[in-house]
Amino acid sequence: MLKISELAAKTGLTAHTLRFYEKNGLISASNRSPAGYRYYTESDVRRAEFVKTARNIGFSLDDISQLLSIRVDKTSHSCQEVTDITRHKLDEVNEKIKELQSMQQTLNILLDSCCGGPELATQCSIMEALDEGEVRNQRNKHKKLEKQK
Amino acid sequence: MLKISELAAKTGLTAHTLRFYEKNGLISASNRSPAGYRYYTESDVRRAEFVKTARNIGFSLDDISQLLSIRVDKTSHSCQEVTDITRHKLDEVNEKIKELQSMQQTLNILLDSCCGGPELATQCSIMEALDEGEVRNQRNKHKKLEKQK
DNA sequence: GTTGACCTTAGAGTAGACTCTAAGCTTATA
């Protein structure tokens, strides 16, 4: 049985975060000492490591909650449910990558157009582009798509 | 002179957002009616459009504040200051893209490994991978790099 | 028996960019 700081050391999460996760239903200690100290079993540790791994991949705490409820009763859930969560996350990631690549392209175009030197900004082509609004961009398009869900 | 809702219609920002931007020093109305209604001049409109464009590209409100202070007095600023802001944003964007691509790769590997069908999740390889923590990932590496700044 | 490290809780604070509410004026139109 591990105390909270031991679990923290083992998982790389902080004790604060572990309590926060407990408050949000992700991980709780199977046992408490008479004084109320949390004591984590081996099974709790495995659950915490699952959470850590899923979080590292980029799953939201909400996604992780869903994965955890599948995990505790695998016979009531299908592979499809697992891939649905995973695919949904992948869709989000792909969408964000597109947005960022659009920004990246725009920023590169802006940087290419400006000398970047000690000259006064009076004729800076970046400032001109921003003033004229003629900067290619698709961020809003993506944002709107995002909200249609 | 435009009222706030007219400027909102023209820029695609909401009246709420325009007031919020004013509170944060980005855009304010040059004039007010005797009753206190905001009245925006042509120059205010151009400033608002600048903000909109910069925001669409992905600049933070803080970045935009800096760009605006260059904009109002270009003779006191250099192209280099403009490119510094732009390059810094580009660095952030590149960093985020890397993180997301790492997630993307991991998620794709997971999806490839699972049948995604109606089978029980008892032997789901995604669940197994999460349980074993053997999922390639670099998100934390990126996070740490981010914080070193 | 006291020091110091560790534990508990409820609850507040953080970041970024809005988003909305309440309560009350103002203005244009019918």
Add this chain to the structure above:
DNA sequence: TATAAGCTTAGAGTCTACTCTAAGGTCAAC
């Protein structure tokens, strides 16, 4: 003149995932 649309403000709420604080209880060691 009445109705509705639109404007004002301060300030609270939203979202995510923590992060920290205050005030106090516990425990092993010396």
